[in-house]
Amino acid sequence: MHTKPEPQHAFLQQLVGEWTYDGEALMGPDSPPEKMSGTETVRSLGGLWVIGEGKGKMPDGGEATMIVTLGYDPALGKYVGTWIGSMMARLWVYEVTVEGNVINMESDGPSFADPNKTVRYRDAIEIVSSDHRIFTASFLPDDGSRITFMTIHYRRKK
Template sequence: MNIKGRMLGLVLLSCSVGSTAVAQMATPSAEHKNLAAEVGVWDANLQMWMAPDAPPMPSKGVETNKMMGDFWIISEFKSDMGGMTFTGHGQHGYDPAKKKYVGTWIDSMSPYLSTQEGEFDAKSNTLTLLATGRNMMTGEIEKSKMVSKYIDENTKVFEIYMPVEGEEGKWWKSLQIDYKRRAKSDAKLQ
């Protein structure tokens, strides 16, 4: 066997040993199992505020969530916002090393990726994520707070808060989405 053949054999062996070890070590936690509660098709009623004192702009949308393996929830959101089609994709999971829920978000209105990290409060049944991204108009780094309140297994409220300029620790609501999960027989993918 030549040197290339030996190297290829070693690489394949190390990959198979590594993947076996990872498969044995990677066990979903309770936090990962909680993510499965998001699976399904959700009808969405939106209200968006462009500024703290602006009137809300209503819209409707649909969110479809699927599990990718046992660790990640993959979301697709579609809506018509002011006559423009909006599509967004999120990936959310739980990072056991950080002991935090984590995620990313991209959408059709912005060239920038948003990253999220936060915690779930079991008492209030609320997931709060702090997000870092860029303002789609200015390109400047901006923070936001995303709050998901689970009312029951088929109802949730999602809100995004933006920081009040010049007032550290104060937030104003820029988005609220009231979700209702479709019955499984109605859960046709959009």
């Protein structure tokens, strides 16, 4: 079986390339923002998938490696994705939607306040231009208000 790329696959291909990133994360409600920076290489797999591997410094200064996969499943009629990182033993399986130039990736995961409870997380990639994208990470606590705890700017290497 050979799947030919569709327009939804082509949309994801704009992420392919070499990137640098810098951003901030809130590690707790009373903590000041922590800085992070690094690089990411995003490659195409057959024009159907994009695979991004990021490497950099975590807010606490430790090294981190992260891998994201994104694709479009024509049989399901929707985008799909996953994320793993060297800082945790959890596979995040995303429910992905695309709204204009924003890729929303949602998954349930452990609450910051109580690791025995789960909350809904949303990672989003806003494509600002061919050389700039913004990643945000947020969650929905019990009160239903969305809290953004991470913002990262990616810039294409020249």
